Amino acid sequence: MDATLHLLSLTSPGWGGVLLGGLVASLQVAFGGYLLGLLIGTGGAAGKLWGGPILRDLLEVYTTVVRGVPELVLILILYYAGTDAVNQVMALLGLPSVDISGLAAGIFVIGVVQGAYSTEVLRGAILSIPPGQIEAARAYGMSPLLALRRVTLPAMLPFALPGLSNLWLIATKDTALLAVVGFAELTLVTRQAAGTTKAYMTFFLAAGVLYLGITLVSNLVIRAIEKRALRGMTRPGGAA
């Protein structure tokens, strides 16, 4: 027990600080990827609902492919292709090639994967807004963008929340996959710590506790947000 605590201590001989660093890296990627995914998802949902036929078909291809291929494979492809593409563009512009930070690449990868799922979530949520509300906004003379910002997005939020909170939990767990491309997030540093000290059980269990902590805290926050978003709504059985 004493030895375990020694291993997990925050200062140098212990690996606790390293684990917490990994946790912070994981959370950064999860946040960034989730936000990027929301951005892509909003655009994607708008494109699927109101875009032209070509844009709609292309978005359909995007969501189908991303949801049909394992995240691990997508992460490998996007990780290499993304860094490659940036360097090619830099070469075209006559600039020296840059080292892309693992953080940026990780956020990009998770964002693209999340974008496909949130496109579908947001599209479904927008479809379940009573159309009269959007028509009323138009009738008031709001431009489409203003109507989107003032009416459509806030009105769809209660419908989108369950799907979006699920996506956030998936995002936090998907960051673990970045361990395979060598990004030093929680799972990878855990494995390094475990491999160095041979205390495999200790470290993997500690990392498990950290991940579980993220999930449980997220659940509390989600419940608070849901309570706020659903205030004043009368939906028997709808409000979980």
Place this chain on the structure above:
Amino acid sequence: MSEVQVPSAYVAPKGRSLFEPHRIFLMLVFAVLIFCVAWFMRWDWLPRYQDRLIYGVGQTLLMLFSTAIVGFLFAVPLGLVQVTGPKPLALLARGFCTLIRGTPLLLQLWLLYYGLGSVFAQFPEIRSSFLWPYLRQAWPYGFTALMISFAAYEGEVMRGAFAGVPRGELEAARAFGMGRFTLFRRIWLPRAIHRALPTLTGETVLQLKSTPLVATVTVVDVYAIISRVRQETYLTYEPLLLLALIYLCLTGILVYAFRLLENRIPTRGV
């Protein structure tokens, strides 16, 4: 099977034709893209690895179906206990589901393989037991991790499905004088599975997408074969593109097969 007249409440809108002008244009663009990929990239390694790739796909499918079936067998009691079990058991099942669903599968897999594997190796009793030849390999750990994950996710679905079976049906069964077990076997379980079937498609596709993780603990599936190709040929994109294509096809086939299965089961106002 006799034809049953099913009153259809919802008629899906007719799908848009595949041959609208913009679709033909898009198909042409994609055809050119695919031609470029086939022509300008290197595919000469394909024949050499063909047999191993087919073997890998077989291993992936074996992993998928074995873990899904065994996992489902565990999911049924996990869901049932949460609905009707005694309090401590229900709490235990609930905690198990939360624990598994709250941590990444990759971490669970590594915990089992590296953690449990190293613990097993410390005990001479286990090392000398008949199980040791299996415990030394990687696949039991991969199988266990995938199976537990499927059981936890599907257990949550089954909980909802068991709870959602109308009470009247269960009361009717009891009024017929069915015992608890007969009631479960004849009414409750079939109705719950029926309710859970639509989500089962999604869960199975998710499970398929989780299988490549076992390659990180040296289990040989199609992902591991492709990694091997990448190491031996120093190619980055070609093997990965092929791998994505393989998984896309597998997903498509799975979804199609489940749709056939679902259509065979008559539904009335569910």
